[in-house]
Amino acid sequence: MPQLLDTVPASTDGGMENKSDVSQHRARRFCFVATASFVGMLAMVAGFNFLVNPLAEYNTQLVSPLIPTTRREKVDYLQRATAAPEGIVLGSSRVMKFEPRYLYEVTGTNFYNAGVNYADPYDYLAIVRFYRRRYGRAPATIVLGLDVPSFSDAVDTDLRLGSTPELFREVADDLAMQYRLRPYRDAISWDQTKQSLRSLVFQVRPSSRPHSLVHFTDDGVLVYEDREQQLHDGTFDITPHLDYTKSEYEQRVRGFSELSKRKLDLLRKFFKSCETDRVEVHVFITTLHPQLADHLSTTTSYNERRAELCCVLDECQREFGFHWRDFSDIESYCGDQRDFVDGVHPLEPNTRKMIDTLWESCRQDHGGGSALQ
Amino acid sequence: MxxxxxxxxxxxxxxxxCVWWFPRLDVRWRLAILTASSYLFYGWWDYRFVPLLWLSTWGDYVAGNQINRSQVPWRRRGWLLFSMTLNLGLLAFFKYLGFFAESWNALAQWQQWGGPFPVPKLVLPVGISFYTFQTMSYTIDIYRGAARPARSLLHFAAYVSMFPQLIAGPIVRYSDIEDQMRAIPCRCxxxxxxxxxxxxxxxMCQKVLLADTIAAVCDPLWRDPARLQLLSAWFAALGYTCQLYFDFAGYSNMAVGxxxxxxxxxxxxxxxxxxxANIAEFWRRWHMTLSFWLRDYLFIPLGGSRAGSLLTARNLFIVMFLGGLWHGAGWTFVCWGLYHGLLLAIHAALRRTKTLEGMSRPVGTMITFISVVVGWVLFRSPSLSAAGTMITAMAGCRGIDKNLEQAVCGVWGIAVLGILLGVCLRMPNxxxxxxxxxxxxxxxxxxxxxFCVLRFSQLSPFLYFQF
Structure with missing residues (x-):
């Protein structure tokens, strides 16, 4: 028997029995106190994390979250806007530089950039459904940028979707139980507790909170304040940003052995609903800085998954009749590697070229007509 | 799970x-619930392998009963052989078939013997090495008269599948737990x-707070051994030495708990x-249930250490070769086993000549520890060439790190390693x-x-699950 405790041996002797009862009582109290202490401490931590809500996973807003809440901001805009934008741009932060103004110049359609951080098919579906609920009809045109890593099962759907009730309820039935349980699980995690403490420090001492280096324009376009200023001054050095994205994407793509069936089904559902609503859809695979593309092709299975996604898009194109292009390589749209702020985020000159290429190829594919339906 | x-x-x-200690619940019901929950625990990982567990349980239960009933020696031996064939057959098929096919193909290619065998890509059922050894101990103990057959199939199924020890031990022999299975307490x-x-x-603290912490520091170093030099190689090797101990000892202690x-x-x-203080003592203190299993069911039947120096060395090599193979179907594990066989044979020879008598305990501990660390390099490396690279770096043949802080992963890295080594080498367990x-x-x-639960956020399987 383990010697961890000094225990009183059981005995048939009356006095010893008494001692044994005492020992049993003491041990029982130990078990209950240990259990209560365990449950109590977890409950306390969960309550603390829920109230502080550092990663915007819950619907509490007592303390400003540490990370951008783009879903909240974009939903608020769409709720405030009295006139519905005819078209929307969907995708992750990698499409946030697609300018509605330029799209208007090219297409004559009034757009809003509804790109949100770490978007995946749940977000596309949620935003389109929310749009339909808000304006009573579907958008006329959608420009959708797909990130290959967002189709990995290892990359979870962003929890900020869950903390935006307007979007969450649109896809609640489609979300797996695991996703719905994650906020509870995260509430008892060390990482979130650290972030809560950090968030609380910023709340108590606002001067210590780092100044946000990005903001959105009225039409939903992202502005990188510092980097664009440095670009303007000619002092911008992309190398550290490239290195960061290299390690981040290498980690994100590691173990990405197949496209997520669940997310592909959802993407098909999205295309199906667009086909039903006669929405004009333009899809593209988001671009990469050439150095990052080379890095990922040699160290990960990124290119294999990208090829699989292309096959899926070809199939979907035949079935649902939209138009798509792969912009992973900058040559595909005559892009310039200087027009990136890091490995994955292009600047306006590149996004404009992508828009031009997308519409030009669409015209060629459809014999000069722009309507795809 | x-x-x-x-x-x-x-x-x-x-x-x-709650169910197990539910008052006034019949023992049969409790055992049934424990068994069912253990199957759920096992099936959580991959339900397709639960029938394999049933097969092993049923086969050994029948074999145990037949051995006990029969008075005819050849029939008893026949049932024992059936049990061995069933368990070792399962192990050979799921764990070693791919390895043997690959090794044969490599040899055939080298000798130009013709076309290669197809290499099956089988998923290794988790815990198979542990539960097959447990069930084998049941039939062997009954054959030897060291244990009685289980009271019922349910009792035996509960013993084999009991979730605390099902996946990564300790290897609980039936004779260890027989009396407890016959008198299951009704009150807590x-x-x-x-x-x-x-x-x-x-x-749990050993696993989550110690093993996982040092793993986070050392794992990046192991990804590319070619970049390591003297200090970083030793840092990585010592880090893994601590990680493996706290990971496996942590699991074993949780299972005991x-x-x-x-x-x-x-x-x-x-x-x-x-x-x-010496390698034989190390094996009496590391993964004791496996060491004793190998000693009682393999080393002693082979003749043990009573048959002269050469035969002892042969027996040690056979046992450690099979011990290495038990850990994994790969040449690194085979070499690791043979390396320990060699150390044990040297120790046995030195003990016979009484050369070790004058050695102080701290010196013996240090020599043993360093020998074990070198062995773990073979154990951890994905290939023999990677192990060779690592060992040459540890020997200083690949130069000495110029950036000391980078080599030992900063102050945090060296502090964590220092504390863990202190605990391993000085603290009572x-x-x-x-x-x-x-x-x-x-x-x-x-x-x-x-606090441990707060650290669960990242999936961190136990190292011994892969065996």
Missing amino acids: LFNSYEFLLIFLPLVL DWNVMARGIMFFVLG LGLMLGFSFPQNFDSPYQA MWRISVGLNFYSAAAFGALMA
């Missing part, structure tokens, strides 16, 4: 304990429960092995620590457990 997962700790375990002994909680919590919570006492699996039962210790254990 992992012990260090939310679903196990917050749902599975409380439910099983709170002293035993408290002891179980302590073992479980401290085991869970067993105690259910009222069963499992054997000790680790006894501060890195404090051993959990089986020797005495803790008082009072309010403060209870609150502290509860808080420690909660």
